[in-house]
Amino acid sequence: MILEVIATNVKDAIDAEKFGANRLxxxxxxxxxxxxxxxxxxxHVVQNVSIPVHVMIRPQSKSFIYDKYDEAVILKDxxxxxELGAAGVVFGALNTDNTINEDLLVKVIQKVEGMNITFHRAIDESNDIVNSLNTLLKYPEVTHILTSGGxxxxxxxxxxxxxxxxxxxxTELKIVAGSGLxxxxxxNFIDSTFVEEIHFGSGVRKNHSSIEEIDENLMRNLINIIKNS
Known part of the structure; x- marks a missing residue:
């Protein structure tokens, strides 16, 4: 089981690795x-941890539909x-009809040059998740999909x-389950889905708050649960 944990700063990253995360x-x-x-x-995160770091590539939060200015920022990021040594990027883009934006995806693939690509929860807002998955399966460069199943x-x-x-x-594509775990x-979720990769954010933070630190006890308990599932 791969445990991916959200980090927002260097201390988060160091703590997540120390407490047992496999990827950030x-x-x-x-x-x-x-x-x-x-x-x-x-x-500084890449320099201070030894586990893979996947970096969110998302220039704005209003939608997953990007204009030419957003695209330029995405590709430069x-x-x-x-250059900074990240192991992968976390990216997702949709067209106005909520299908996968394959044109931008191809441009992203041309830029990553060996880094992993996680297509993030933009897929959960697509018009048909299964069709979107089949679209992404055409691109072996997409290594992961992060999803809450829509x-x-x-x-x-x-x-x-x-x-x-x-x-x-x-296939080589890994489904990463996240949100609300x-x-x-x-x-029970692992037993029901046979998922091999899970994603945690506020679920391993103090008071389950996204603005607080990663909680060592929650992480230790989670690792034990995963090992016994």
């Missing part, structure tokens, strides 16, 4: 669903992430997540 999703603006962090933050939480969307995992079973519900 590095963001700012966690309450807005995650935005691209500063270059200095990316640099990816170049800089590569619902507000992965618990509500676990039926769709299970279907997505089955569709991606014989907690110490209390994750064991």
């Amino acid at each position: 999703e590095l963001v700012t603006g966690m309450m807005e669903g995650g935005l691209t962090p500063s270059y200095s933050t990316i640099k 990816i170049e800089i992430c590569k 619902k507000d939480s992965a618990i509500e969307g676990q039926g769709t997540i299970n279907e997505m995992i089955k569709l991606a079973k014989n 907690s110490i209390e519900n994750v064991s």
